[in-house]
Amino acid sequence: MKTITIVGATGNQGLSVAHAFLPLPDWHVRCITRNPSSEKAEKLASLGARIVKADLADIGSLHSAFVDSNVVFVNTDFWGPFRTTGKYDAAYEQEVQHGRNAAMAASTVPTLELFIYSTLAPMKKHSRGKYPHSYHCDAKANIMEYIETQTPELAKKTSYIIVGAYATNPLFMPRWDPSIQKYRFMVPLKKDRKMPIIAARESTGAFVKALIDEPSRTRLLAYDSDLTIGNIVEVWSRATGAEADLIEVEAQKMHELGIPWEVLDAFLFIGEFGYAGGIEGVIHPSQLKTPVQTESFEEWLKKRNWEEVMQRGSEELNSVAGTAH
Template sequence: MILPPSMSYSTAPAKLIVIIGITGNQGSSVASTFLSDPRWKIRGLTRNPDSAASKALSEKGVQMVVADLHDPVSLKDVFNGANLIFSVTDFWTPYLDPVNQAKATEQGKSIGRFAYELEREQGRNIADAVARVVEGLDEVGFVASTLSHAGKCSKGKYKELWHFDAKADVFPGYVEEKYPELARKSSWLQTGYFFSSWRILDCWLGRMPDGSRQMRFPTSPSTIVPHLDARKDTGPFVKALLLLPAGKTVMAASEWCTWPDWIKTWGEVVGVPDCSYKQVTVGDLDKWYPGGIGKEIGEMYEYSNDPGYDGGEPEVLRTADLKKMGIEVRATSLRDYVRSEDWSGVLAAC
């Protein structure tokens, strides 16, 4: 936004951004980015205002408001006065919850399907609430974190890539179908593989019997995929979307590289010379991580081959596309990310 000469950051009335999931990976990055911009004030939504993260944000001047994405009543007034709203929904917390796993079994559903329904409910509740304040939103007034629709983009090959379709069925699906006025003020942020995902599965940096390290995924070794430092770089990509007309989709990627390049870079930085990459099957991951998570994750890696992590959709803007438009996003390189982490636990693991 360019201010008229008669105005300054100190005298212009601050706009309001409301951040859903402000204490999480993506939301905290958005908060950090907008806290450094005096043109904005921030309201954050949280289920627990007494958490350390919530209190730390309050001390920085963020207005923290209690809200539950599964309770539409709690969302009724939280977006009042907003110029911009950032939305993120959660699949993996419900997925990994033993209570939900038991409920899924009782209902005769896979935990993937059950978590899909819960995340879709979150998204629809957000959209319903945001639609009530659409008139007060900026031209780009709603930015939702989402992913490509695996079912549609793969022409039905991937029918159960739940954590992709739960997001895409709402953002943009439900919004465009039910709230066309809101859709006209919405933009979409697809997020690449999180740099930090190595914390979840040991097939990222697995120690082999001979002491070497091997990364094992169903992605082809020649496939270039997007990677994101979610805690640092989500916010700058949201800012980039504000420089574009509404309705655009941007892939938030700190770096694009193959998985062999990822593990090679990691090895160079941490001093592990013997690192390799091996392409495995979805069945392998399903065997290594039973109960559904191996299949869910495995199909994501396989989907990255064809049609591609972004669904092969040509309208999804990449970092290079933004650069051609004169929009430079300062993002964290993989090498710098690796340097910033403490790998002592990984290196000590047998």
């Protein structure tokens, strides 16, 4: 029997990883959480997971939580700290420290065979400062760089999953425009720009499971569908039965409509450099040794109440407008 330890086990990605490994007879699933009595943690326990209390801010608790692990999956959180502090820079510093703590703790585990970190593109660094505001991406990129440069032995055992844009991303949802009596997508991207999309809660685990069969140091861009912005609009219209059009809008105009630069810079970076720009040696799902079957974005959307998805997306967007940089 092998043990996978999941940090962030009650989040979208972590839950997906837990559900992917819980049915496997040769795996023990250990879920790390700060709150073992939460509804999500108790549900995981009822399914057979071992719930361990630990905190990414407490490296001692991580040392204990990682004991005898064969695989450790880590997804650090930016938005939780941000919603607490209201400050992007403070959330960035906290996430970076959490990721470094996880790496330091994992590097001392003698049984460790594979460390999987969920990362994103180094937007500020790769754009040479052109796109400096996407803290939630740059924090993960900073942690990746730390693993590669400061924990070289751990780096040899590390693979990275670059999780595509969430299917629930509010910028993939249109707004009703009463002047034209149809829905309208407004994005700061060309219609032919590709965007990898994933239903993170449903699909992340399948890709993490596939990484077990790959050599360490794999860098996987994980997605259900790799669509152009124009394709996304077409898919949305087919899935919902509602007519929609697309206009490219200047980022400044979108900012004036209430979308923070933290989010806009990420889209502008993707438009210029691609989703995984600045990460070398990235592979795509079709290159995996073990094929991964997940629902397409269109299949996922057809099963959802899209008006509820749009409402949740709007609420999510409103919650990420910070008070300071």
